[in-house]
Amino acid sequence: MNDIVTAIRTVPLEHYVMLSFVLFSIGMAGAMFRRNTIIVLMCLELMFNSVNLLLTAFSAHHGDPGGQVFVFFIMLVAAAEVTVGLAIVVMMKRNVDSVDINQLNRMRG
Amino acid sequence: MQILFYLFAAVSILSALFVVAAKNPVNSVIALIVCFLSIAGHYILLNAQFLAVVHVIVYTGAIMVLFLFVIMLLNLNKSTEPQKSMATRIAAVIAGGLFLLTLLGAIKDGIGIADPDVYDGSVGLVKSVGTSLFTEYLLPFEVSSVLFLSAMIGAVMLGKKDTSPQPLSSGEGQNAADRA
Numbered sequence: 614m615n616d617i618v619t620a621i622r623t624v625p626l627e628h629y630v631m632l633s634f635v636l637f638s639i640g641m642a643g644a645m646f647r648r649n650t651i652i653v654l655m656c657l658e659l660m661f662n663s664v665n666l667l668l669t670a671f672s673a674h675h676g677d678p679g680g681q682v683f684v685f686f687i688m689l690v691a692a693a694e695v696t697v698g699l700a701i702v703v704m705m706k707r708n709v710d711s712v713d714i715n716q717l718n719r720m721r722g
Numbered sequence: 723m724q725i726l727f728y729l730f731a732a733v734s735i736l737s738a739l740f741v742v743a744a745k746n747p748v749n750s751v752i753a754l755i756v757c758f759l760s761i762a763g764h765y766i767l768l769n770a771q772f773l774a775v776v777h778v779i780v781y782t783g784a785i786m787v788l789f790l791f792v793i794m795l796l797n798l799n800k801s802t803e804p805q806k807s808m809a810t811r812i813a814a815v816i817a818g819g820l821f822l823l824t825l826l827g828a829i830k831d832g833i834g835i836a837d838p839d840v841y842d843g844s845v846g847l848v849k850s851v852g853t854s855l856f857t858e859y860l861l862p863f864e865v866s867s868v869l870f871l872s873a874m875i876g877a878v879m880l881g882k883k884d885t886s887p888q889p890l891s892s893g894e895g896q897n898a899a900d901r902a
Contacts, residue, residue: 618843620723621767623723624767626833627829627833629764630829631826632734635822636735638818638822639741639818641821642742642818643818645813645814645818646810646818647742648805649798649803654789655751655754656741656742658785659738659741659757662758665773666764672846673846674837677845678845678851681846681854682851682854685773685776686859689866691781692780692785693872695785695788695789696874696876699792700877700880700881703880706796711804712796713804
């Protein structure tokens, strides 16, 4: 088992942190960049995944399985969120015949 | 090992950029699948075998297929794609870049957490994650099933056709339902 540990530690933790920062920033910029609601949902998935990657990297470097259980729960929540989100998109297309996210500002009261 | 990490990192960043930049939503979905597969590769490099398998099954197998189905159902393509103005796009790119700079600036002196001396090499295998999930995190695991139930009910409620009489076009749907 010791060689696995040394193999994991050949890549420094900082690089995983930087990678997940880059992915998160791309997801955040994408959510502002696009108007298609489905693409915005996909950018949300991208941000979820960068956080998942960060949690897994910390968990693997510190030998604590708790972080990976959290990633599992985040995946569950993401799956539930996508189901409801896509149902809302389908309903939006049916009612206003568009997937433009700016159409949703009609909801404001 | 290190080469693989940088390869997967490059693939995931490039495909993530393509998700945002692609004009056609179907191309975005394909790029996101590539991105998720490279992230699964990262999980394998981190010896998180359980998560790698679950990630491929849940994300690339279920969620992305759902996205593709909805895009096909709504018949979205390049011509129906709503476009933002150039000023908004430039603002979005600048905001994302500044956010990235802030985050990177926060860790420029290192993250300041040392790796522990004693290390359990079985972390990330199915046995270790499963033991943790069914002892320490049993209650959240059970509660998440309730979350799934409510998400399922919510999706069905949102997705079914609205049969209540509309305030503007009143009567027609109701009469048809009565006759039936």
